[in-house]
Amino acid sequence: MVISEVHYPKDLSELFDILKRHPDALLYAGGTEILREQGGRAVELPETVISIYALPELRRVDLTERFLEIGAAITLSEILDLGDTALPPLLAEALRGIGTASLRNLATLGGNLACRSRFMDAWPVLACLDALVEFRNAGSSAWINVNRLAGQDGRPAAPIGGVMTRIRVPLERWDATALRKVGRRDYPASETAVFALAARGEKGILAEFRLAFAGETALRLEEIEARIIGRSLPLSERERRTFGGEYREAASALPRGLALQFGALVEAALDILAR
Amino acid sequence: MxxxxxxxxxxxxxxxxxxxxxxxxxxxxxxxxxxxxxxxxxxxxxxxxxxxxxxxxxxxxxxxxxxxxxxxxxxxxAQTNEYQDLVAGFKAAGIETCGFCDSGKMLAAGALLERRARPMPQEILEQLSAVPCRCTDAEALVKAVQAAADFRARRHFSRGH
Structure with missing residues (x-):
């Protein structure tokens, strides 16, 4: 068994110093995924572990009129404690559906997004809301759209290096939102996936339409969305069938069960826009 | 270490x-x-x-x-007054939890009452979902935690006077 060396940096600058010496260190915040996947009496950890849960830069929450900014080490319970007036309803609903109350006291939003084996429940919602994620290195910072956490192959990807520090969620008005979790609810499994949708109409026109579906792989088809946006509401029967067909075709690479459920959810969403 | x-x-x-x-x-x-x-x-x-x-x-x-x-x-x-409130609340609701889940349910209910003096039934069930034992029905659990909240409030009130 490897005896790990654990570091407790006081701030980001100290963290970057440690990372310079130990570039392969494991950054540990909530750790729910890391420990849940191991069943032994003790947990196998890499040689160097850095506890980042208490880093002040990762523990801030800022709320403005335009966005909610959440530190990557804020737990899901702490986010829910912000209350329904501060939280986009779609995000609140997604977080309430994750694990149990006790698990949400450990799990962090950054950890939910950083999972590399699959997409966890927050990703589809944050993708629909066009959230941004900040990655920082010593002396530099970059914000990327959360959609870029999905690679070309639809699998989770780390597009740039650095430490995930903040998640910025735009606060916008939505006329229609939907969230559905399919498969096992209590435990992420291969057949578990989350479907999220957000749409907004303005003067009889569909002004925004975003749809994301993710489990082990992610689907966010922005080229179809771009062609739906700007159409008159309600959608015609022909438009409904055309876009439904395009989404079903794009989902054909998913496992059959998930593709069928995705198709049904898309149909239900387009039905709403056609009414 | x-x-x-x-x-x-x-x-x-x-x-x-x-x-x-x-x-x-x-x-x-x-x-x-x-x-x-x-x-x-x-x-x-x-x-x-x-x-x-x-x-x-x-x-x-x-x-x-x-x-x-x-x-x-x-x-x-178990050494705290808050625990005794919960014991009284569970007894008042006629609950005898099983040995499998009683400590988890007490801690879960206690942590909730620290945050919410008068939790709603949905909040109670959500909190107690951390202990997925089915020995006690949901309605009785809600009654037990609400009764414990009453005992706790009465104790705080009498301590303040």
């Missing part, structure tokens, strides 16, 4: 390996056998403890995470 933390109100130091699960450390180093380590994935509710007042499954907390922090197990919580 040497791990100083506060356990049931006392400063303690444990010699642990960084990957040890907190549940195992509490059982083996401190003989706190009210903490179990059955599922080791945070789902069964048998290992629940309060970490800085928050309910967490100790089987998915590595020991290094509790350095300098405060842990309360059922053994410590």
């Amino acid at each position: 040497t791990l100083p933390f506060i356990l049931n109100g006392e400063d303690v130091v444990a010699r642990v390996r960084s990957g040890d699960r907190l549940s195992e450390v509490l059982r083996e180093s401190f003989k706190l056998l009210g903490v179990h380590s059955d599922c080791r994935c945070g789902r069964c509710g048998r290992c629940l403890v309060l970490l800085d007042g928050k309910l967490v499954p100790s089987c998915i907390v590595p020991a290094f995470r509790v350095r300098g922090r405060e842990i309360v197990t059922i053994e410590g919580y």
Whole structure:
């Protein structure tokens, strides 16, 4: 068994110093995924572990009129404690559906997004809301759209290096939102996936339409969305069938069960826009 | 590694390996056998403890995470007035929890009442979902926690007068 060396940096600058010496260190915040996947009496950890849960830069929450900014080490319970007036309803609903109350006291939003084996429940919602994620290195910072956490192959990807520090969620008005979790609810499994949708109409026109579906792989088809946006509401029967067909075709690479459920959810969403 | 933390109100130091699960450390180093380590994935509710007042499954907390922090197990919580309120509340609702889940349910309900003096039924059920034992029906659990909230409020009121 490897005896790990654990570091407790006081701030980001100290963290970057440690990372310079130990570039392969494991950054540990909530750790729910890391420990849940191991069943032994003790947990196998890499040689160097850095506890980042208490880093002040990762523990801030800022709320403005335009966005909610959440530190990557804020737990899901702490986010829910912000209350329904501060939280986009779609995000609140997604977080309430994750694990149990006790698990949400450990799990962090950054950890939910950083999972590399699959997409966890927050990703589809944050993708629909066009959230941004900040990655920082010593002396530099970059914000990327959360959609870029999905690679070309639809699998989770780390597009740039650095430490995930903040998640910025735009606060916008939505006329229609939907969230559905399919498969096992209590435990992420291969057949578990989350479907999220957000749409907004303005003067009889569909002004925004975003749809994301993710489990082990992610689907966010922005080229179809771009062609739906700007159409008159309600959608015609022909438009409904055309876009439904395009989404079903794009989902054909998913496992059959998930593709069928995705198709049904898309149909239900387009039905709403056609009414 | 040497791990100083506060356990049931006392400063303690444990010699642990960084990957040890907190549940195992509490059982083996401190003989706190009210903490179990059955599922080791945070789902069964048998290992629940309060970490800085928050309910967490100790089987998915590595020991290094509790350095300098405060842990309360059922053994410590049972010494408090708040625990007695819960016992009275559960008795008033006619509940006899099974040996499998009683410590988890007490800690879960206690942590909720610290945050919400008068929790709604949905909040109670959501909180107690951390202990997925089906020995007691949901309606009775809601009554028990609400009764415990009443006992706690009365105790605070009488203490203030």
